[in-house]
Amino acid sequence: MTLPPDHPDFASSYNNIAMVYDNMGEYPKALSYYERSLEIRKMALPSNHPDLASSYNNIAMVYDNMGEYSKALSSYERSLEIRKIALPPYHPDLASSYNNIAMVYSHMGEYSKALSSYERSLEIQKIALPSNHPHLAGSYNNIGMVYDNMGEYSKALSCYERSLEIAKNALPPNHPALATSYNNIGGVYNNMGDYSKALLSYERSLKIQKIALPPNHPDLAASYNNIGNMYKNISECSKALSSHEQALEIQKIALPPNHPDLAYSYNNIGNVYYHMAEYSKALTFHQRSLAIRRIALPPNHSDIAHSYNNIGTVYSTVRVYSEALSSYERALEIQKIALPPDHPGLATLYNNIGNVYQNIGDYSKALSTYERTLEIQKKALRPTHPDIATSYLNMGLVHSNMGEYSKALSLYDRALEIRKIALTPNHLDLASSYDSIGSTYSAMGEYPKALSSYQRALEIQKKALHPDHPDLASSYANIGLVYSHMDEYSIAVAFYQRSLEIRKKALSANQSDLASSYDGIGSIYSAMRKYPEALSSFEQSLEIRKMTLASNHPSIAHSYSNIGSVDDHMGEHTKALSSYQRALEIQKIALHPNHPDLGSSYANMGLVYSHMGDYSIAVPFYERSLGIRRIALSPTHPLLAVLYDDIGSAYSNMGEYSKALLFLQKALEIRQKSLPPNHPHITKLKTKIEDVEKKCNCFLIK
Incomplete structure (x- = not known):
């Protein structure tokens, strides 16, 4: 017997076809079939029939997957309205509707609304279902996810563990829902920076899935991706790549070629290559991920x-x-x-x-x-969310770069306070905070405080990372720099050598971090006046950067500046000018016109001309530097003091003593604001001012 076209059985068939397309990630096709199913049900069924609610629910689910959150919310709410009329007040389907609405709010970042809806869902389930029903485990899991997104990690962990407890009582030991709980617990530990516990949880999840699911099930791919992300976080990059590639292999078998999950795996592989500093490969994989997403998803997903x-x-x-x-x-x-x-x-x-x-x-x-x-x-x-700490840290870095060190320290301290509350004691973000504080103290000349902060960063990194991790190399280099400033050159060299050893192990011999280590060693040799050794280190740095970076990369300019400085110290002024000029050419292409590095290049060229006795040529270069630094830096930045000092000295050598005094006095004013009264820089400046005053026989009021 032939059924009429609006028979409810057709609606069920269209609904089933839609579900297949939905699972394949072919959302527009799924939506089309769900809507055809809905049209039939509207004609065949009463307006408040529960099957209509199911149709609206399914349509909403597709919109949610497509990132069309407002449409998803509207359809879920329509489904809920019908269920409120058609069903008793504590029917499990009502809990399902509140759960789905909460999920959309969570995707929209409306976490308080999401939490409210999830809790309403849980309230119904507690009345309608036995205390160990698996749906209760699902609700605790979902509430945990909201707390996780809000940075409330202890609450999230508590909810996930409650979910796991219920699932263990209600389900067989290898049920996939248990794997989901372990997966989510792993996610919280990851966010807390406890990577060993995270990895353990992810591996328990995978172990269950291997027993419970077929070998090419997409959930196995998700677990391999999670494990890969964890290995990336602890810099086990080869293991990370292997895990992500296993995920991708499963997805290629289980899913259509443009499924969004494949894009996620390509994205993860790109992240690992980025972590390995293989940036061209990283870019390739991120672009492959983007290409799939542009095909599979709506344009504003x-x-x-x-x-x-x-x-x-x-x-x-x-x-x-x-x-x-x-x-x-x-x-x-x-x-x-x-x-x-x-x-x-x-x-x-x-x-x-x-x-x-x-x-x-x-x-x-x-x-x-x-x-x-x-x-x-x-x-x-929430006020103690780690992301807020990151913002304070970034704002502090801007103020530090502008020479506003007290503002920078204040912001760094606020970031550190939040991280101490939000994160585990050995989380690497705490090391990052101590590193930033150390950098600022170093710039202020407060070397013992800088050393203390850098050492605290290093202590955390030693506990959290393997001994040859590149971040440890950075910390050793920072400590070496402080010892260099303190004229403890033999200790400084030892720290730089340790940094270099790690980087040689961690990276191929042409990587840019190696160049930074050679820079540090070169700087120490320069400070020790061992100029041939300094030049050799700086030239090694330059060769590495030329092999790994674009020809107009600012780091190449930095290498030319270092070489120019050594040439200048060795009296090779023509070579020095040539190196500084090459640095400046690169910076003009690569950087903002008022970037402080351009100011440094103009100042360096001015200094060479001063050393050559060409003071009238030196002064215009100093003035160009001054124009940039006045825009880019705070009025009390130490670099301005250096520049005023250099300009004053040039005018003094030209016999223009009144101008010289003006600039030297400005240099002194800045120094007196940032340094203790008996600091050698202040003593030297005062002596210089007295000498110029004697020469011009005029005295400024002090």
Whole structure:
């Protein structure tokens, strides 16, 4: 017998076909079949029939997967309205509706609304279901996820463990739901920086899935991806790559070629290559991820924004800042459409854009962008969320770069306070805070305090990382730099050598971090006046950078500046000018026109001309440097004091004593604000001023 076209059985068939397309990630096709099913049910069934609620629920689920959150919310709410009329007040399907609405709010970053809906769902389930029903485990799991997203990790862990406890009582020991609980517990430990516990939980999850699921089930791929991310976090990059490649292998068998989950695996592989400093490979994989997402997802889906963000991060790291900014801005455009105005995802993008402005030396834009980041985070997150600490840290870095060290320290201290509350005692973000504080104290000339902070950073890293991790190399280099400033050159060299040893093991011999180690060793030899040895180190640094970086990369300019400095000390003034000129040419292409590095190059060239006795040529170079530094730096930045001193000395040598006194006095004013009264810099400046006063026989009022 032939059924009429609006028979409910057709609706069921269309619904089933839609479910297959949904599971394949072919969301537009799934949506089309769900809508055909709904149209039949509207004709065949009463307006408040539960099957209509199911149709609206399924349509909402597809919209949620497509990132169309407002449409998803509308359909879930329509489903809930029908169920409220058709079902008793504590029916489990009502709990399911509240759960689904909460899930959309969570995706939108509306965590308080999500929490409220999840708790309403749990309340119904507690009445309708036995105390150890698996659905209760699911609700505790979902509430834990919200707390996890809010940075409330202890509450999240408590909820996940309650979920696991119920699941253990209600389900067989190898049920996939137990694997989900272990997976989520692993995620919290990851966020807390407890990577060993995270890895253990992820591996327990995988062990269950291998027993419970077929060998090419997508959930196994998800576990391999989680394990891979964990290995990346502890810098076990070969193991990380292996895990992500296993995930990808499963997905290629189980899923269609443009399924979003494949994009996620390509993204993860890109992240590992980024961590390995193999930036061209990282870029390739992130672009493959983006290509799939653009096919599989609607144009304003958040995952597409994530791909643009990751591509921007690669470009930012290799200092192709125009491409980085373009990628971040495309991501931001999408997220502004996809997310509510105070979603933490927007804050992440503003933060990354701020990083680019910081790197090109546009500190005013960097600061305003970081402030926008913080403004969103304060609305969306709890006051002790780790992301807020990161914003304070970034703002502190801007102030430090501008020479506003007291403001920088204040912001760094606020970041550290939050991290001490939010994170485990050996979390690497705490090491990052101590590192930033140490850097600022070093810039202020407070070397014992700098040393103490750097050593605290190193202590944490030694506990959290394996002995040859590149971050340890950075800490050894920082400590070496402080000892160099303290004229403890033999100790400094030992720390730099330790840094170099690690980097040689951790990276191939042409990696840019090796160049930084050679720079540090060269600086010490230069301070010890061992100029041939210094020159050799700086030239090794330059060769490495030429092999690994673009020809106009600012780090290459840095190498030329170092070589120029040694040539100048050796009296090779023509060579010095040539090196400084090459540095300046690169900086003009790569950096913002008021970046402090350009100011340094002009000042360096002025200094060479002064050493050559060409003071009239030196002064215009100093003045160009001064124009940049006055814009880029705070009025009391030590570099301004150095420059005023150099200009004053040049005028003195030209016999223009009144001008010389003006600039020397400005240098003294800055020094007196930042240094103790008996500091050698102040003593030397006062002597210089007295000598000039005697020469011109005129005295300024002190």
